Amino acid sequence: MVILLLAAIIVGSAAVTWRQVRSLRRHFSSVRIESFRIADYLQANVLDLNATLLQFVLGHDPRNWQKFLLNSKALDLWLEQQRPSTPPEREDLARIRSKLMAYRAEARTIATSDDDSRQADVLAVLSKIEGASQQLLSLGYELASAHRTAAAQLIDASQKALTLLQQVIFTALVLLMILSAWAITIVYREMIAPMRLKLVESRLTIERQEKLASLGVLAAGVAHEIRNPLTAIKARLFTLKKAVGERSTALRDAYVIEREIGRLERIVRDVLLFARPAEPRSQLISAVVLLREVADLMRGQMEKSNITLTIAPSANATVRGDPDQLKQVLLNLVRNAAESIGECGQITLRLRTERTSLSGRPLEAAILEVEDTGKGISAEVQKRLFDPFYTTKSAGTGLGLSIAARIVEQHGGALRYQTEFGHGTTFRIALPLIVPQAF
Amino acid sequence: MAKGIILLADDDEEVLAALDGVFRSEGYEVIVARNGREAIARFYEGHIDIALIDLNMPVKGGWETFERLTTIHPLLPIIVITARPYQYPLAVAARVGALMEKPLDLVLLLQAIQDLLDEPIEQRLSRLTGKRTITRYLQTPV
Numbered sequence: 001m002v003i004l005l006l007a008a009i010i011v012g013s014a015a016v017t018w019r020q021v022r023s024l025r026r027h028f029s030s031v032r033i034e035s036f037r038i039a040d041y042l043q044a045n046v047l048d049l050n051a052t053l054l055q056f057v058l059g060h061d062p063r064n065w066q067k068f069l070l071n072s073k074a075l076d077l078w079l080e081q082q083r084p085s086t087p088p089e090r091e092d093l094a095r096i097r098s099k100l101m102a103y104r105a106e107a108r109t110i111a112t113s114d115d116d117s118r119q120a121d122v123l124a125v126l127s128k129i130e131g132a133s134q135q136l137l138s139l140g141y142e143l144a145s146a147h148r149t150a151a152a153q154l155i156d157a158s159q160k161a162l163t164l165l166q167q168v169i170f171t172a173l174v175l176l177m178i179l180s181a182w183a184i185t186i187v188y189r190e191m192i193a194p195m196r197l198k199l200v201e202s203r204l205t206i207e208r209q210e211k212l213a214s215l216g217v218l219a220a221g222v223a224h225e226i227r228n229p230l231t232a233i234k235a236r237l238f239t240l241k242k243a244v245g246e247r248s249t250a251l252r253d254a255y256v257i258e259r260e261i262g263r264l265e266r267i268v269r270d271v272l273l274f275a276r277p278a279e280p281r282s283q284l285i286s287a288v289v290l291l292r293e294v295a296d297l298m299r300g301q302m303e304k305s306n307i308t309l310t311i312a313p314s315a316n317a318t319v320r321g322d323p324d325q326l327k328q329v330l331l332n333l334v335r336n337a338a339e340s341i342g343e344c345g346q347i348t349l350r351l352r353t354e355r356t357s358l359s360g361r362p363l364e365a366a367i368l369e370v371e372d373t374g375k376g377i378s379a380e381v382q383k384r385l386f387d388p389f390y391t392t393k394s395a396g397t398g399l400g401l402s403i404a405a406r407i408v409e410q411h412g413g414a415l416r417y418q419t420e421f422g423h424g425t426t427f428r429i430a431l432p433l434i435v436p437q438a439f
Numbered sequence: 440m441a442k443g444i445i446l447l448a449d450d451d452e453e454v455l456a457a458l459d460g461v462f463r464s465e466g467y468e469v470i471v472a473r474n475g476r477e478a479i480a481r482f483y484e485g486h487i488d489i490a491l492i493d494l495n496m497p498v499k500g501g502w503e504t505f506e507r508l509t510t511i512h513p514l515l516p517i518i519v520i521t522a523r524p525y526q527y528p529l530a531v532a533a534r535v536g537a538l539m540e541k542p543l544d545l546v547l548l549l550q551a552i553q554d555l556l557d558e559p560i561e562q563r564l565s566r567l568t569g570k571r572t573i574t575r576y577l578q579t580p581v
Contacts (some may be wrong), residue, residue, distance in 0.1 A: 219524075220523065220524050220525070223522065223523075223524055224495065224522040224523055224524075225522075226522075227522035227540070227541040227542050228451045228453075228454055228522050228541060229453065230541065230542035231451075231454050231457070231458075231520075231522070231541040231542040231543055232451070232453035232454045232456075232457040233457075233542070234457075234542045234543060234545065235454070235457030235458050235460065235461045235543070235545065236457045236460070238461050238545045239457075239460045239461055239464050242464055261542065265542060272524045272525075276524075276525065278525075
């Protein structure tokens with residue numbers, strides 16, 4: 001709308017400029033014609049008429065009289081055709097025509113008088129002709145002066161028009177610059193900025209994928225090298241346990257060793273899972289059923305710590321995913337929630353749908369929430385929450401949330417959270433919603 | 440009287456010795472091999488009830504050895520033991536009896552050995568012919 005308005009202003013300015021230039025050109029043309037023709041032509045013709053009349057008076061040649069009549073008519077006709085531009089010029093021209101008529105009448109009086117009387121007072125005749133023509137000539141001068149005034153006015157008007165023209169051009173230029181800046185801003189904001197953002201996101205994703213792929217190769221290699229000695233240790237421990245008596249202190253040591261081996265196994269497994277989670281065996285799943293299964297699995301364990309685990313009333317939603325992997329994510333979140341609460345509290349599982357951005361695109365999504373009344377997450381911990389190997393627990397690899405986030409990402413979703421320190425945390429698994437018509 | 444004869448193929452000496460001790464303590468007779476070629480040679484030498492094959496072996500790798508043994512004796516129960524991750528889809532495609540990732544859960548492994556030894560011949564046939572996919576993924580619940 002604003003662009004259209006600015007464009008209209010620029011077009012309007014261009015039209016005004018065009019009109020001004022045309023008007024100036026017309027004025028200049030008319031001034032040139034009037035100034036150089038009318039006054040000079042008049043003066044030259046009057047002098048010529050005077051000369052012809054004088055020749056007639058002196059020589060009595062009727063051809064001179066005919067010539068005078070013809071030339072004076074031609075002058076009158078020419079004057080009639082002139083269209084001066086200013087009122088003073090028009091007035092002067094009218095007066096010139098009337099004086100020309102008077103001049104011709106005077107000339108006719110001289111022509112019709114008899115030869116003797118004309119001869120007797122040549123000087124008086126000459127004086128009459130002179131008088132009549134002088135009036136014409138002075139009117140001619142007046143006309144020239146009127147031209148000069150008109151020219152001065154025209155120059156003044158031209159100066160003003162040029163100033164206006166300058167202002168119009170300057171304004172149009174400023175408006176054009178504003179319009180261009182506006183257009184550039186809009187193009188940048190609407191097209192270039194989102195494309196750049198997408199490019200950066202894609203680059204980051206590729207970098208991350210490359211890093212994770214390298215990590216996968218590294219993890220697989222390291223896992224192989226660790227697992228073989230662990231196998232030998234476990235096998236030796238197995239035979240050792242059988243060899244020592246049940247009441248032996250060595251058996252207790254064996255159990256400790258076994259537990260520690262178990263810990264090493266978990267670390268290796270988590271690193272492998274983080275580096276390369278198994279490909280989801282996707283199928284259509286009811287999200288509510290998923291929440292119900294997790295609640296049923298964990299309820300007993302939660303009750304031991306006086307934690308109530310409930311499912312908030314939710315409408316169902318269908319998602320596509322690996323039920324085991326998604327269950328693993330939810331179990332992890334519920335365990336974290338329980339650890340945040342400690343003793344006595346509430347964990348609520350909830351399902352809702354909303355439009356949200358997933359993989360850089362706005363999508364209808366199913367949001368699976370795990371809300372707790374625990375301690376919340378401090379700002380310090382939040383900074384590193386998804387960092388691999390970062391943990392606040394005494395036992396744990398610090399890979400749980402990283403793995404959960406990776407699994408959700410592999411499902412085309414996102415793992416998000418909202419927390420209030422001292423009041424609780426809500427983790428949200430956002431997954432693309434499958435609408436019933438789609439399958 | 441041994442509960443069965445196990446062919447154990449692994450290139451890691453410590454693993455080989457330790458597992459040999461475990462299986463013997465459980466009443467099995469064990470024939471060891473340090474690579475795939477040796478495993479096939481041992482198999483030709485005498486009767487074998489079940490084979491445990493590591494994947495990462497020199498000379499002849501685990502999958503190659505599995506293929507060769509299956510060709511020689513299609514009904515031989517084979518358990519793949521490996522320290523390599525992500526091998527289960529391959530094991531399913533190859534119709535392996537069971538797959539267990541190292542470090543092994545020995546209780547689970549011994550149970551799986553016994554189960555495969557007790558497996559009816561029809562079930563082995565149906566696994567081999569692809570009628571049933573019964574590649575067991577032996578995992579310890581952690």
